[in-house]
Amino acid sequence: MNEIAVQTKDVTPQAGAAPARAAEGLQARLDATDLPQGGFTAAARREALDRLRQMGLPAPRDEYWRYTDPRPFNAPVPQPIAIEERAPDSPLFATLDRLTLVFVDGRFDADASDPLALEGIEIATLAQADAAEDHWAAGLYGVLEAAGQRPVARPFAALNTAAARDGVLIRVTGRPTRPVHIMHRRATAEADVVWHHVLRLEPGAELTLLETGMVGARSNGVVEADLARGAKLHHITAKRAGHQKLGLSHIFARVDAEAQLKCFNLSVNGTLMRHEGVIDIVGDDASAHIAAAVLGDGRVGAFHHDDTVFITHGAERGESRQVFKKVLKNGAEGVFQGKILVKPGAQKTDGYQISQALLLDEASQFLAKPELEIYADDVKCSHGSTTGALDEDAMFYLRSRGVPKDRAIVFLVLSFLADALDEIEDEVLRGEISDRLEAWLTRRAAK
């Protein structure tokens, strides 16, 4: 009896102190963050800040942050990271005919970019547009993010809406013949980069958006994508190797009837990375695919990569696919949290989710939390998660043909990742990503 009383006494003041400490932590984070007033975004920024204050920053014990330590993202400023020597790879997509937009430490660099003109799209930078009180993006900036805060809070996305100074605002009305390519570059070692894109695809419009490069010592990115009826968005991101950064990103997408969303992310290294996909299917016959190929090598430095996805089916005959593949070695850690929520009435939903890890040694690990929550009775949903080593039969087969062991591993890793890469529809883009992967694997094979 006494013991219990003592325990209660001990615990109570701690429980009371935690919110106070959390509020202090958030205040310290905000004090160190540049918070612009904003023009057309002013109200959205204020509201985002209010949301953030209500939510607080995540604590390591929060269920949603159980597998990934939020503290480096909570810290007021990031540890500086020296600017890398030139990466050994040539820039991705360099040979494609595309509209290139360069961002340096998160700020648009007009001199290094193509003119902001492409048939079928309207394009502006956030910094430029936010000088005015009025813009088409006002109806979306922070709006999809706010909608994505339920049922799970995503505090860093709210912080992003409040703090973002630059990004792109793209309204697509047609079918541009060229993709838009956003290239990120680093200039200063301590850059804490916040970028925020808003994409609006009008009915029947199509866009391929490529995003590559290196972003800051720490980065926080948000994409809000609104796909009207029959629109099609292909979003491909690829992060360069050799960059030991902290990165967080969110994509909030609203997918209306008959629209198609396809997201693919290639990640090779990064000390602590978390990508969240929050996708709402709101119109009938829509489809949303989100996929990633991740290569983590703990030998280069700590590696932790978290993909967290939440797909909500709120309409009939929706189709969704989550395909996440992680190749981990030398103590690398991979995390996947994927959820499919089928709302009442979302009949004939077809939801599919697969997360797989290929562990190249025993020091690496993969944690997966697949979830299905279904409130309609005529749906097809499946999920699977596997963790495995290289297939010995396949290894022997390849080696028996004279392929050296290192090279055989490269083949088998590419084979493992193939399903994720298949989510890249365009053959040329898929080829570039595949070649990049192969080059990276070949360089690292012996290590």
Add this chain to the structure above:
Amino acid sequence: MLKIHNLHVKLEEEDKQILNGLSLEVPAGQVHAIMGPNGSGKSTLSYVLSGRDGYVVTEGDATLDGDSLLEMEPEQRAAAGLFLAFQYPVEIPGVGNMTFLRTAVNAQRKARGEDEMSSGEFLKAVREKAKDLQIDAEMLKRPMNVGFSGGEKKRNEILQMAMLAPRMCIMDETDSGLDVDAMRLVSDGVNALRSPDRSFLVITHYQRLLNHIQPDVVHIMSNGRIVKSGGPELALQVEEEGYGDLLAEAG
């Protein structure tokens, strides 16, 4: 060419002896067939020769042109001229048939200190050989063995064999799962490769394959050893009488 002397092999994971003092010699230019009941160790022999993990050689040796195979990695054995046509070729999604084959050809050339084949040379050679095996361009482009029928897989094995031009070819039940036409195609492919400086060790359950690929010598294997060797007539005898009498006779 291939000399196997008193080979004893057990499984790595359990104390089970599979080969019990097997000896065999395949001279250059000859085709030898190995027949034997299930569980006699035929497939194990092919795996041990080509270097698969999971087996321990406790005694004896196997040499190719005088060099011991047993210490070599599988890829070194391949570069030395050994080839195993698999009973069950492995499907490898996401890896193009041609990409793989070119990598294998050039890796072997590199290992032997030869010049690599250019893309043009390779394409020309592979198209020519594929045509004989009725392998079309679409099949060459597909991921390795993925969605191939049983016959297509085996034809693909022979295509790889033709491109890699090994000197010692081991064929592990290549006839399993083949219809009559496919067996003819595969056999024609093998026969086209016969030459004075290339040898074959053909593992099979049935005499039928040996009608198409005429062996010089037939060996009967039982309980991890060669118990009887003879000419092509030995295969006919097995076909007619089964193994019972033969094995009893061999003791």
